[in-house]
Amino acid sequence: MDVLISATALAECLSDVRLLDVRWTVMAPDGHPAYLEGHLPGAVFVDLDADLSDHSVTGRGRHPLPTAQALQASARRWGLHDGDAVVVYDDWNGQAASRAWWLLRAAGVPDVRILDGGWAAWQRLGGPVETGEVVPEPGTITTASLDSLAAVDADAIASQASSTNALVLDARASARYRGDEEPLDPRAGHIPGALSAPTAENLTPDGNFRPPTELRERFGKLGAGQAPVTVYCGSGVTATHQIAALAIAGYDAALYPGSWSEWSSDPQRPVATGTDPA
Numbered sequence: 001m002d003v004l005i006s007a008t009a010l011a012e013c014l015s016d017v018r019l020l021d022v023r024w025t026v027m028a029p030d031g032h033p034a035y036l037e038g039h040l041p042g043a044v045f046v047d048l049d050a051d052l053s054d055h056s057v058t059g060r061g062r063h064p065l066p067t068a069q070a071l072q073a074s075a076r077r078w079g080l081h082d083g084d085a086v087v088v089y090d091d092w093n094g095q096a097a098s099r100a101w102w103l104l105r106a107a108g109v110p111d112v113r114i115l116d117g118g119w120a121a122w123q124r125l126g127g128p129v130e131t132g133e134v135v136p137e138p139g140t141i142t143t144a145s146l147d148s149l150a151a152v153d154a155d156a157i158a159s160q161a162s163s164t165n166a167l168v169l170d171a172r173a174s175a176r177y178r179g180d181e182e183p184l185d186p187r188a189g190h191i192p193g194a195l196s197a198p199t200a201e202n203l204t205p206d207g208n209f210r211p212p213t214e215l216r217e218r219f220g221k222l223g224a225g226q227a228p229v230t231v232y233c234g235s236g237v238t239a240t241h242q243i244a245a246l247a248i249a250g251y252d253a254a255l256y257p258g259s260w261s262e263w264s265s266d267p268q269r270p271v272a273t274g275t276d277p278a
Contacts, residue, residue, distance in 0.1 A: 003101070003247050004209060005087055005113040007121040014128075017085045019043035020078060022052075023119075024096040026184070026234070034091065038129045040122060044078045044136055046088075048237070052099050061262035062184070062235035063099075068146040071107055079136030080109075082143055089115035089122070093207040095199060095241045102240035102255065106150065108143035114244060117208045124206075150254040152230055154263060157256045160230050161193030167223045169197040169253075171233040171242040172260065179273030184234055187264040189271040191232065192278050195222055199238045202245040215249035224251045232256040232263075 010017070021043040023031020035045045046052065049063075051074040057064035066074070080086065086109060088097040094114050104112045115121065122129075152160070160166035170177050170190050177196040182188035190196070201218065204210055210218070219225075229251060233239035236257040246253045263269050272278060 001247050002111075002113060003244050004116040006116050007125040007127060010087060010115060010122075011125060011127050014041065017087045018078070018080055020046045020086060020088045020097075020100055022046045022048055022088055022090045022097045022100050023092075024048040024090065024237075025092045031091070031096075036132060038131055039119075039134075040089070041128050041130045042134055043089075044134050046074075046078065046100055048096055048099060052103055059262070059265070061258035061260075061265075063237055063257070063261075065103070065146075065149075065151070065236070065257050068107065071103060071146065072141065075104070075107070075109075075141045076139045078139065080139040080141040082141055084109075084111070084139075084141070086112040087115055088112065089118045091119040093120075093203055093241075094118055094209070094244070095238045098240040098244045099237050102243060103146075106146050108145055109141075117206065120207055150252070152254050152256050154256070154258060154266070154269065157191065157230055157232065157263075158269070160228070161191050163193075165227055167227045167229045168194040169222065169229060169231045169242060170194045170260075171197060171199045171231055171239045173198050173200070176234070176260075178275060179271075182264075185261045185264045187271050189264075189273040190260070190277075191263055192270050192272040194232070194272075195277055196275070197222055197231075197242065199233070199241045199245070202241065209245060209248055212248050212250070215245050219246055219249050219251055224249070224253075229253040230256055232259040235259050235261040
């Protein structure tokens with residue numbers, strides 16, 4: 001599976017791909033002003049909260065997945081057609097763009113890649129930039145079915161985390177895993193049995209994904225390849241970055257979309273703290 005495209009490679013095929021700009025971070029969720037100030041030529045802005053989540057759903061965490069119908073409507077608004085090659089990027093080391101990558105892959109779009117290093121890599125390259133809004137002609141894409149959605153619910157991940165035949169990875173920062181702090185969700189800690197695997201460790205100092213050999217070594221030490229892998233984070237966004245890193249390393253993984261925001265909101269669910277998974 002080709003997950004990434006470099007800024008250099010993208011510059012050589014810029015007119016042949018559909019570009020989606022997914023500016024979003026936890027602390028600055030409205031990336032639209034930054035997009036208007038400068039983006040890759042032809043890139044369409046994607047609102048992670050409005051387009052890649054369904055906030056009408058309750059009890060499923062801070063970023064419930066959109067329906068297949070809603071995702072298809074968004075993809076058509078972005079100007080996508082069946083057969084298009086799609087490149088997604090952000091200004092957060094791919095951690096928001098990976099949500100779009102994962103959803104489009106799950107919806108059956110075969111050729112969607114993450115710009116390695118994102119907006120920063122494009123700027124370092126000195127690639128062309130434009131300002132203002134891009135409003136494309138509506139697309140006709142029909143593949144947004146989510147038929148291949150690799151996702152699990154809270155009961156499934158509880159069973160996996162307590163099993164010796166499955167691997168559950170917590171993609172949040174180590175301090176949140178340990179329960180030292182919890183700035184966003186009701187309780188601090190982690191799902192009992194989950195292993196800590198922060199997404200920051202997927203990256204080089206310049207914000208690119210680490211090479212496949214290094215990622216294979218990283219995830220192999222955690223147990224990938226020996227058991228099915230499921231990933232969660234705070235609300236199902238940065239966990240998709242982990243899934244992308246696992247894919248680069250050659251491992252398949254499922255997503256727990258509700259993630260810690262759903263789990264910690266249910267007082268019936270147990271919580272572990274400290275460095276011990278259990």
